[in-house]
Amino acid sequence: MVNQAKAHIAIPMGDPAGIGPEITVKSLAKAEIYDVCKPVVVGHTEVMKKALAVTHTNLEINEISEPEEGKYEHGTIDMINLDNLNIDHLEWGVVQAQCGRAAFQYIKKSVELALEGKVAAIATTPINKESLKAGEVPYIGHTEMLEDLTNSRDPLTMFEVRNLRIFFLTRHVSLKDAISQMTKERVFEYIGRCEEALKRLGVENPLIAVAGLNPHSGENGLFGREEVDEIKPGIEMAVEKGYRAVGPVPADSVFYQALQGKYDAVLSLYHDQGHIAAKMTDFERTISITNGLPFLRTSVDHGTAFDIAGKNIASSVSMEECIKLAAKYAPNFRS
Template sequence: MSNNNKPRLTLVLGDPCGIGPELAAKLLADAETTRLADIIAIADQQVFDEGVKIAGVSVNYRVVDDIADDDAEGIVLLSRPFFSSETSQRGKVSKQSGQYQLDCLETGLSLCQQGLAHGMCFAPLNKEAMHLAGLIHEDESGFFIDQLDHRGDFGLLNTLGNLWTSRATSHVSHRQVSELLSQESILEATRLLDGALRTSGLENPRIAVAGLNPHAGDGGMFGTEEIDIIEPAIKKAVDEGINAAGPFPPDTIFLMGRAGKYDAIVTMYHDQGQIAMKLMGFERGVTVHAGLPFPVTTSAHGSAFDIAGHGIANVSALREAFLLACSMVR
């Protein structure tokens, strides 16, 4: 690793048929942002250059065929894997783009595993395309876990400024949430938040835990998950030294978070947290793949096929993801 004391991050450009390449180009064209880290962009050079063209920016980079310890300062493009634009169309889902995304992610993770990078940031992916290419997991998280042979706690965290969230269940149907909810899943989501916030420099994170049912069950009148599952999980977290409280009614818990009363919120399912976070700041939201051996971050929005190629995509969320990865390395 170089001796310039800056973190080195891999940057994956996401779905080549979406807004990822132009977002990455806008990020890399911002000298105030990129001065914070050495960057290994992983992309077919044609995809990279097309993103630069769409974004209407200029990026000073070097192309390399492989990464050695001493040749990845500044911005370098590892021009692989190969992608043929003839097999895919911008704004459309394709098996070929899905395979390309998986190959790029695998390359980025491998460089981190080898100690040639400290973390990975990636632009929006397309899950449908990756499933067409053979992804067997609900999303990229399972792919990461398999590639890294990860056996510890893992979960998706979302951040918006100083407010963080985790979730006890993730990409599953609503009818499955109650079945999958457990004391352990809530405790794991709480631990991940506490650990990530402590790593980011917060000594005693204040964590609020949401209920599942309207009015947090209202004493069991609208469901007993709060009594049977959520309250015992919170007690276990407190016994471990985590500053957790709840369960709070889901329809008001984010008012407390927005007001700064809590640093983080544990939600019971995907949309319980994501709707609130995206309403408060869609253009700044970040997703953290927490629990892995190194930071992995991305913007919290999708590949936006409807505006791909127009050069109007907002880079703010990807920039926040990049900055967060830098801070987590340090």
Template structure:
């Protein structure tokens, strides 16, 4: 039996609900049966979150300065204590330089720990892009931070919920810029990354669907030529390498995800951010209009192509819910499960 991997979980923006989600996720004893989790964050925030989550008497916070000092015992949450939050200035739901700096440093630290081999995989709670930029760190999100600090140039984002998986040719850019980034070399790189990701998940021969960019894949050039000039050449090159693309051509974006749900593909290559995000969130985010609350906020975000494992919740900082004790930890639990799966397959 493979030893339980050590999973480093960043607390996210201290003004958000990441600390509460972390407490709720780690009250599930199954997590400790499968891995050894440690929170990278502030112990004071986590102590506060225990009260907010209503887990006093059940959960104790154990601050540590080094991973080797963690207990990894159910009922005790180990926290790699960064001590970056002044609780007298801490306000839930408010964008601040202090919280942006803290959230950024948690991410930098977890990357450092995994690169040094002290932990096996990383899971990230949400940060606030405005807050980290306010703190002087000019990144558009976790993906770009991880790529920078691991010195990676060819990477992409994968979203996953159950057996629906999507990777992206581009992510955090304008739509007009996204269209200009659909180039053969980039599409081919993302197809290769998608293929390897599925293998890392234990899929022996992944089946890959490649979405078109234009309506009906351009109708032979009537509505755009990207499919002819960029996407098809990338597909041809990938198939020459032995990668399985069942349709041998781009699939119209209005049907590719229905086919994926039907089992045609193990993963879909989407051409831009919203093309991939919308179907995943339609499936994973379920709002109860009668109770006026979210029944589920499921799905995970995985950075592929980097030399370490990074899985994230597929939602924001929850500023509107922070501090209220009502946040749902399902996406974080999903993320931990994926991190464990990747860690085991890589070992």
């Protein structure tokens, strides 16, 4: 089981045709990563060698079969090689069925390691929806995979960037459908889930602000009834239950106030509301945390960037932050 001072962090390599291998290599070239954790890459050795060559990075690959076998020394990449690609047919920046299948297998293996207690967390690199579809992988993204592979229910996404934490009441649905999901029951439920997630991350007695939907949070029904009829009653239900929740706070100010420390987290009502706030704060350092799983999962919040894959252009800042955040919170997830 994972009981060392430094936690083992699994890093599935991502889509082999995307920037995942490159940003993994660049991140593991940084000594500070090894100061905080024991990173285990799950992927394909030959792809990692290509990434080393492309990035002009001089690191040794140490193939292992179990995390406990790793060296975890700066200058060495400890790697579980699944050898699941025809490397001769691999092309940077191209949708390929074999890459979609391989990316899923890296994630599946990482999940198995986490469920077995051999790693404390997973820090994921980008995967590509088109590649997954071409490879007949029956999931559209990480969250759906993780939900199914762990038999979890509706994982809760949280963004962290600097001093700002953002949860999401709704995810990948149209704005019209998102509004229809903004019921007082759902607001109440999600405030409770947010508090539970924050406490597991080590935030004691958290104060959660719920963002408003309409301009100025509707001005008591002047600009819309959603706050009056659903959002505020849901917050009141949560307060009656003993949760520390306030709002709805106008969305044009609540995220800034949370960044300044007034709130421990904000419950964003729909996808772009929270995404814009986080990414405008610091695009590269916005990291996604998936709560509600049996283990901790962090992720970069960008895609496979096929247009620049294999060109040594991709920044690794987000991946570095992703790994560091996994290491920061991993102790809170140890049994």
